[in-house]
Amino acid sequence: MKSTIQEIIGQRYSCRSYLDEPIREMHRQSLKDFLETQQIGPLGTHARFELVAATQDDRQSLKGLGTYGFIKNPTGFIIGALEQGPKNLEDYGYLLEHAILAATDIGLGTCWLGGTFTKSRFAKKISLRDTETIPAVVATGYIVEKIGRDGQIRKYLSANRRLPKEQLFKIDTFGSPLTTEAAGAYAELLEMVRWAPSASNKQPWRIVRIGDTWHFYLQRTKGYGKGTLLFSVLRLADLQRVDMGIAMCHFELTARALGLNGHWANKDPQIKTPENTEYIVTWLNE
Numbered sequence: 001m002k003s004t005i006q007e008i009i010g011q012r013y014s015c016r017s018y019l020d021e022p023i024r025e026m027h028r029q030s031l032k033d034f035l036e037t038q039q040i041g042p043l044g045t046h047a048r049f050e051l052v053a054a055t056q057d058d059r060q061s062l063k064g065l066g067t068y069g070f071i072k073n074p075t076g077f078i079i080g081a082l083e084q085g086p087k088n089l090e091d092y093g094y095l096l097e098h099a100i101l102a103a104t105d106i107g108l109g110t111c112w113l114g115g116t117f118t119k120s121r122f123a124k125k126i127s128l129r130d131t132e133t134i135p136a137v138v139a140t141g142y143i144v145e146k147i148g149r150d151g152q153i154r155k156y157l158s159a160n161r162r163l164p165k166e167q168l169f170k171i172d173t174f175g176s177p178l179t180t181e182a183a184g185a186y187a188e189l190l191e192m193v194r195w196a197p198s199a200s201n202k203q204p205w206r207i208v209r210i211g212d213t214w215h216f217y218l219q220r221t222k223g224y225g226k227g228t229l230l231f232s233v234l235r236l237a238d239l240q241r242v243d244m245g246i247a248m249c250h251f252e253l254t255a256r257a258l259g260l261n262g263h264w265a266n267k268d269p270q271i272k273t274p275e276n277t278e279y280i281v282t283w284l285n286e
């Protein structure tokens with residue numbers, strides 16, 4: 001990567017207006033090479049990703065697939081095919097966010113799109129197998145700079161804002177916010193998690209520090225996502241689990257850059273959780 005991971009995370013935002021200009025060969029090749037490396041998630045699920053050029057028909061089909069927000073002139077899509085598995089959506093979020101950060105580093109704009117792609121034209125492009133699904137895709141292309149982070153949809157989503165860190169990060173129990181002092185060397189890393197993208201900017205990630213372990217929880221947004229009428233009618237994937245994988249990606253890449261090594265494990269500390277909150281995974285410091 002050319003820039004530091006902190007710089008790349010700072011540059012990334014959901015770009016919804018692209019220049020009507022194909023992705024240059026050099027950038028296309030670089031992204032394709034990166035996608036080749038994204039084959040297995042940190043929690044063990046296999047996936048494969050492809051960069052495809054966007055046609056007019058692809059662009060028009062997006063609305064009917066349950067995505068929100070108008071995406072103007074995407075020139076390419078990163079499509080992923082995901083195998084089944086207990087933590088497959090988290091792995092998908094992790095792998096595809098890693099690809100987004102690589103795309104950001106070479107100057108491309110990106111936007112996650114959650115939708116019903118599994119039986120769409122996008123499935124044909126990646127020759128989707130029976131055992132695979134496409135929980136989301138990513139639009140990409142060159143950024144229209146003058147619109148940048150100011151669009152109407154961004155205002156609607158409060159996309160330039162995040163929840164306060166006290167609400168997201170805790171120590172020992174859900175009742176005790178993690179102070180900057182108690183976060184220590186991890187304060188900067190948690191800030192990188194805070195700026196992660198999430199479906200409808202709901203930011204469902206919660207992290208509880210207990211000694212040298214960081215426990216990741218999904219706090220489901222009431223009236224949104226899995227189990228709601230909207231999600232079942234549109235047959236959308238459980239996108240808040242994809243959000244969890246995205247947060248894991250920001251956490252791990254920043255941890256490694258800061259020399260704070262560790263690994264993922266299934267180590268539920270069995271602490272009392274608030275309503276609608278489920279344990280996902282733990283990062284163990286090494």
Ligand SMILES: Cc1cc2nc3c(=O)[nH]c(=O)nc-3n(C[C@H](O)[C@H](O)[C@H](O)COP(=O)(O)O)c2cc1C
Nearest residue numbers: 013014067068069112113114157159197198199201
């Ligand atoms: C899983 C997922 C699905 C998303 N789906 C859409 C979508 O369908 N349409 C859209 O315009 N943005 C979509 N987004 C982008 C979010 O709205 C965006 O990440 C959030 O508002 C925060 O803004 P930022 O990415 O610019 O920081 C999605 C993001 C994620 C992580």
